[in-house]
Amino acid sequence: MVLAALLTSSALTGCAAQPRTAKEIQQVEDSDRADRVAVEQEIRRLYDEATALVADTWPSPDTMDWGTGCGDYADGTPSESWNIFNQYKGPTKSSPEExxxxxxxxxxxxxxxxxxxxxxxxxxxxxxxxxxxxxxxVREDGFAIVFTIGENYADFSGYSRCAPIDPDDPVLPKNW
Known part of the structure; x- marks a missing residue:
C-alpha cells in the first residue's frame, strides 16, 4: 500500500507543471504588454465615433498625447497611456438622452x-x-473612457491601456 501511494505520488509529480524559467516568465510578461499603435488607435476610434454622434465638427482636442501615470513593468520598463480630452460647446445633432x-x-x-x-x-x-x-x-491596465453630454455641451476623456514608452521619444532625457 505504501509502495502504491509512493508510485501514485511520483506519477502525479511528474505531470505537475514545473516551475518556469526566468526566460519563460519574461516572455509571458512581454506578451501582456499593449502595443502602442493599437492602444492609440483604439482610443482615437472611440473618440471619433462618439464625437461624430454629437456634431460634425469639434475643436482640436485640448489634450491628445502620451501621458504618465501607468507606472513601470516588473522589469523596470516605464509605461504610459494615450490620452484624449476634448469639449464641444454648441448645438448637438440629437438630444443629450438619445x-x-x-x-x-x-x-x-x-x-x-x-x-x-x-x-x-x-x-x-x-x-x-x-x-x-x-x-x-480606471481599469487595472490603465484604460478608461468617459463621455458626458448636456444641453449645448459634450466632452470626451479617454485613457488607453498602458504601453511601454517609446525609447526614441525626444522628450526622454536620454534622447536630449
Whole structure:
C-alpha cells in the first residue's frame, strides 16, 4: 500500500507543471504588454465615433498625447497611456438622452459594457457614459473612457491601456 501511494505520488509529480524559467516568465510578461499603435488607435476610434454622434465638427482636442501615470513593468520598463480630452460647446445633432444612449450602446457593442447615468451635481447637469462605471477610476491596465453630454455641451476623456514608452521619444532625457 505504501509502495502504491509512493508510485501514485511520483506519477502525479511528474505531470505537475514545473516551475518556469526566468526566460519563460519574461516572455509571458512581454506578451501582456499593449502595443502602442493599437492602444492609440483604439482610443482615437472611440473618440471619433462618439464625437461624430454629437456634431460634425469639434475643436482640436485640448489634450491628445502620451501621458504618465501607468507606472513601470516588473522589469523596470516605464509605461504610459494615450490620452484624449476634448469639449464641444454648441448645438448637438440629437438630444443629450438619445446621444448618450447611442454612445452607451456603441461602447457596449465594442466590449465595454456601460449604461447612461445622470450627474446632477455638475453644472449644467449631464448624461454620463463611462467605462469602467462612472467615478470608479480606471481599469487595472490603465484604460478608461468617459463621455458626458448636456444641453449645448459634450466632452470626451479617454485613457488607453498602458504601453511601454517609446525609447526614441525626444522628450526622454536620454534622447536630449
Amino acid at each position: 446621444t448618450a444612449e447611442r454612445v452607451a450602446k456603441m461602447w457596449t457593442d465594442y466590449g465595454f459594457p456601460t449604461k447612461v447615468v445622470e450627474d446632477n451635481k455638475i453644472y449644467p447637469p449631464r448624461k454620463v457614459v463611462s467605462y469602467p462605471p462612472y467615478l470608479t477610476g
